Amino acid sequence: MTAALEKLRKVALRLLQAVPTVFGILVVCFLLTRALPGDPAAYFAGDMADAESIEEVRRTMGLDQSLPMQFVSYLKDLAQGNLGMAISTGQPVTAELANRLPASLELTLGALVLSFLIAVPLGVLAATRPNTWIDHLCRFLVTAGVSLPTFFTGLALMYVFYYLLDWAPAPMGRLDLMFLPPEPITGFLTIDAIIAGDWEVLRAALAQLALPTITLALFTLAPIARMTRAAMLQAIASEFVRTARAAGLSGRRVLVTYAFRNALLPVVTTLGMVFSFVLGANVLVEKVFAWPGIGSFAVEALVVSDYAAVQGFVLSMALLFVALNLLIDVIYTLIDPRVGEEA
Amino acid sequence: MTSLTTTVSNTEIAPRSSLWRHLRHVVSENPVTGVAFLLFAMFVVLAVFGPYLVPFDPLQTDTGPALQSPSAAHWFGTDHLGRDVFSRVVVATRLDLLISVSAVAISFVLGSVMGCFAGYFGGWTDRITGRLVDTIMAFPLFVLAMGIVAAAGNTVENIVYATAIINLPFYARMARAEVSIRRNAGYVQAARLAGNSELRVLFGHIFPNTLPPMMVQISLNMGWAILNAAGLSFIGLGVQPPAPEWGIMVAEGANFIISGEWWLVIFPGLALMLAVFTFNLIGDGLRDLVDPQRRT
């Protein structure tokens, strides 16, 4: 009972700790967008606009007020869940985010899962045979993956698998024109298709996902594989594994039950960092594959100094991160019995 | 007095001869690291002497017909302005290393000072640093770099600053962790008792011991800094033309993949990959070198 309460208290504390961070993010983001060069009012008034209409746009955008006033009204709107209007796409930012976040998350999570499925066995393989050619090969492969700019990998994959071989579908977003999206429940096309039982659409969505996911996964193999290898090495060298071996348990069983379970802990913590990594890389990959995610949205908005859009994007990212780190903490608590007991 | 501290810290920093032996051991056990060090040496040579070695001026247009595939005259072909790709790739080494080295140097110095203070003094220093670092970390790092460069203008200096800022948290966190576990170590207390000032204890006795793990981070970040600059170039926020830089060459060359002019992207891409690769492998190698578990 008390242990559970203790855990709950910790979670609450973590949440509280996130508050100044979120506020810091709001401030940084607000200042950063205001520091963007150029005059968004002039830009959005259009090429032919006269001074008067530019002023008009400035007023509608609220840019005629002082910076602190703008910040206060921004916070007020925020409190009502109003993130403003993205002028570059002409939609409310909340609607844009609601529409695009699932697309980005589907891609990011897909890449993480794929990467996890490849990198963890590679890491374990390398750790069980340290300093053999297998180890070196694993290291070589994953390092090569992280050494290439993602937009380059993406274009190269597209060139080979779409342009030359025609195995992949046309890189035009999340679903081929031939199909209609399933009824959105989660916003993840794949999951929605499964819920709707529409296997054709599922296959089409997966086909569209394949190349961008592989591009991103290649990029994230290295940190996961490295961490798995290091953690496994440590676990294998540890006393409890030695004890288990000495107790006559089979090598495989020791590896899986004892070493691997313990090695997973640090791997899970790295995932947070990797996630940040992938979201950054997402921006570039989305551009290459015309993926309607928040990354491409943010780049466009940034280039035209669309304040509301950039702010909304960064805020949602930050909240996502806080949530993710919290989640990782919780998972950590779940797989590591020691965490709850420490002071 | 100093002799006392030296003997204590010997337990942390291995004597030079044994370090060297260990290095040889690591390299012999892991030939890849040896290769990485060789490659690194090559990059340094190219960065220093590159402009004197190349057959053409990297900025000169019309050294031959535009968009010519690799030939004896132009080993890596020519680009859309008839510039020699080989010369550009080689000369770019200097700018790329410059960007990554200076970015990493700035973030290393600032980050470790911040982290050292936070770890050593704790309290408010720690809390403020912690929140600052959390705030930076809460942004997807590439997006933050993008924002900074977009706001400040895309010059080489701003790319360096942006890269430095997004790398800062890694050093700050690592320095803080390394310092706080050593804060009350025996040799530190001894140094304090010997009358050294707090700052002297911190930077003279504790900080040097945090360097080995930091080295790993540095070499990994060097590669990452190059990739970061390349990504910025791809969305148009990179180095200004016509300066040769791998990232912008790959970014520009990427537009030529579909039309079949592969040499424009492959060669700078390979150079970039090789450089990042080298830094990553060195990072791995250094990790082996400083990992106490491997030293037994």
Next chain:
Amino acid sequence: MNRRNFLKGATSLTVGASLLPLFKSLPAAAANNETAVVVIGGTINSLDIHRSGTNRDSYQVAINCYDRLVSFGTKQMPDGSLSYDYDNVQPELAESWEISEDGTEMLFTIKEGATFWDGKPVTAHDVKWSLDRAVSLGGFPTVQMKAGRLVSPDQFQVVDDRTFRITLPFASKLALPDLATPIPIVINSEVAKAHATPDDPWATEYLHRNPAGSGAYKVARWDAGQQLVYERNDNWSGGRVPGFQRVILREVPAQSTRRALIERGSVHASVNIPNKDAKELASKPGVKVVSTPIENCIYSLCTNVDFEPFKDKRVRQAIAWAIPYQKIFEQAAYEQGIPMWGGTSTVDNIQWPQKSPYNQNIEKARALMAEAGYADGFEVPLSFNLSHADWAEPAALQIQQGLAEIGIRTTIEKIPGANWRTIALVEKKLPLHLENFGGWLNTPDYYFFWAYIKGNLFNSYNYDNPEMAKLVEDTLDMAVDHPDYAPNVTRMIELAFDEIPRIPLWQPTLNVAFNDKVEGYEYWFHRQMDIRALKPV
């Protein structure tokens, strides 16, 4: 293929999309020749061209979904492709019009049986409300209306349901063509008024998402940032029934991806492709490229006369003599377009754009520099808009090398799109920069008005010459058959070439690539895809 729950799915999925019940089966159609897929690099950010913040790519909604009173006819270009015809104004919603003797009154009769999508007849009241809206909202629509001397609601008068009168303060040759631009669209005023609020009397919020027109296509679906689906209006009275039942406009930001798509035949058309692709795709099987010179548009190098050395005409001329035009044309334009250099030394016609008398001649350039006292040259930044990098960057690099030969040392600066307008066009403080102005209304004096009059937007180089100002003022509204017209324009061109603040490089083309399943494309001055003309082969 049976896509059972399309309507259900679409309604909940599309945020901010206007959905018409007509649109039932997207998938089946994609396979046959009833549907065309068009890719663009930009994004549609509004369905209302009058709204402030509406970007260039969105203008096509005004073109395809709305009608104007008048439109332009079609002509065949020398290469066999089709273009709109500036000299041939045709009916769209108006069946006929009369212009009074003194040219200050235009009386339009609206077509019998012209209806909006909801079946309501188009009346003069709708026209009045729509034109009032265009001159009242401010911003781009108001500026464009002003070009045709349409500035106030008082000028628009409903005579009866089918008759509409426009009064001009003075006769102007620009008034009628201006009514054929995308701006003076006719909106269903009853629908719009039903959604107007005291804060928003012109229903900008509603029309932003929900077009209410009488045009050839309706918007079946708009997923902002992804796609726009047009659905044909079979009751269209504005012209020939369009060839495609449905047109899907997809936004694909990466240029390489767009090229791969058209080359692989996955899409019917790719709009505004780069010159290099235009040149290369033209020889690929299964792809057609139509490159049309953009009227009244010149890619130019501009020398800001506020910058000390450029105050001297001889320095500007020296620069014009130092540019490697041919190389720029080869490497930046990939020879798509019309050279604008190496013309005769005297102006003998009023065709515009026309070749300048300059060519690369380093000796002459050096002599002029020495004469002006700049034998050792000077340093100057050379700027261009990042969004135009595909042509501006190679051009800038060649110019850099040409100028280096006469001692002018340049550093290249790419300026992001959002800053470009402010720095280059409003503050006018870039000493040396590349510019791409083109006028919608196709007369030379209109070009000179925007680019050579002090204070006007596209005079980004602060050129100021009283003689030029007087000439433009006299000529702008003058009919082209007026006896003074040709001499005036000739003099303007002479001045522009002699004083050369804006050095012409080449006249660009608008390049559009098609697969072999579509034909009928027509070039328009607004450079947007007019999908009404497209039809399956």
